[in-house]
Amino acid sequence: MIEVESPSGGFLPDGRVIILFERHVFWEQLVAAGIDPSTVNLPESILSQQRGGYIGGAAEYARLAQAAAIHQEAAYAACSWGRFQIMGYHAISLGYTNAVAMAAVFAKGEAVHLAAFVSFVQLDADLLKALRARKWATFAKIYNGPAYTANLYDTKLASAYARYSAALSTTTEAA
Numbered sequence: 001m002i003e004v005e006s007p008s009g010g011f012l013p014d015g016r017v018i019i020l021f022e023r024h025v026f027w028e029q030l031v032a033a034g035i036d037p038s039t040v041n042l043p044e045s046i047l048s049q050q051r052g053g054y055i056g057g058a059a060e061y062a063r064l065a066q067a068a069a070i071h072q073e074a075a076y077a078a079c080s081w082g083r084f085q086i087m088g089y090h091a092i093s094l095g096y097t098n099a100v101a102m103a104a105v106f107a108k109g110e111a112v113h114l115a116a117f118v119s120f121v122q123l124d125a126d127l128l129k130a131l132r133a134r135k136w137a138t139f140a141k142i143y144n145g146p147a148y149t150a151n152l153y154d155t156k157l158a159s160a161y162a163r164y165s166a167a168l169s170t171t172t173e174a175a
Contacts, residue, residue, distance in 0.1 A: 001084060001117065004156045010083030010110045012058050017106045019079040020056075021063040022087075023048045029074035029089065040070055051147065073098055082106045082113035086120055094119050134161065 012018055027049050030037045037047055045053040046066050055063065060079070067075035076099035077088040088099030094116055096102040106112055121128050130138035136157040140148035148154060 001157070001160075003160045004153065005085045006083050010106075010113045014058060016058070016061065017082050017103065018085075019060045019064065019081055020054060020085060021046075021060045021067065021075075022051070022078050022080065023053045023063075024051050025087070025089070026067050026074060026078035029077045030071060033071055033074050035071060035074075042066060042070065073100060076100045076103050079103075082116070083110050084113055084117035084120075086113075086116055090120060093123060134158075136161070 006018055008018075010018055023044075023046055026047055027037045030040065030047075040047055043066075045055075046063055053063075054060075064075055064079060067078065077091070079088050079099075080086060081088060081103055086094070086102075088102060091097075091099040091102035094102065096105065102116075106116070121131060124142065127139060127142045130136075130142060136154040137148075140154040140157060144153050
């Protein structure tokens with residue numbers, strides 16, 4: 001998972017948690033907050049019903065800031081956070097007060113990211129079952145959404161698993 005989700009780590013060079021702002025999720029979060037997104041004056045790179053508009057790196061924080069000026073919680077819920085890119089809208093199910101609180105805790109380190117990922121997988125019986133059975137397409141669809149095939153998410157997971165399994169076997173045999 002680490003190699004596939006964020007191979008460069010859970011933090012930007014400036015020390016902030018790595019994020020990806022999802023403009024289409026921000027749209028959905030505004031609706032859930034009782035705000036009509038069509039009345040909000042933001043560029044399409046920040047607010048749209050379509051996926052995309054990604055900039056990457058530190059520039060994602062500029063998108064987050066613009067969205068947060070409209071509705072902070074919806075904006076933070078619309079970001080994937082940290083080493084495992086867990087969506088902010090999962091914050092409450094993971095035991096955080098809200099997405100803003102989750103982001104603050106994620107700033108403490110990658111150990112927090114790992115603990116949240118483990119909890120996330122354990123809370124979803126289908127996700128856990130797919131992981132244990134190494135059903136990478138099923139796992140990818142649940143974890144990353146139906147568009148997982150666009151970036152070969154399942155193939156990358158299978159490849160990483162095979163590589164590390166082989167390395168572990170070699171290490172175990174050598175010991």
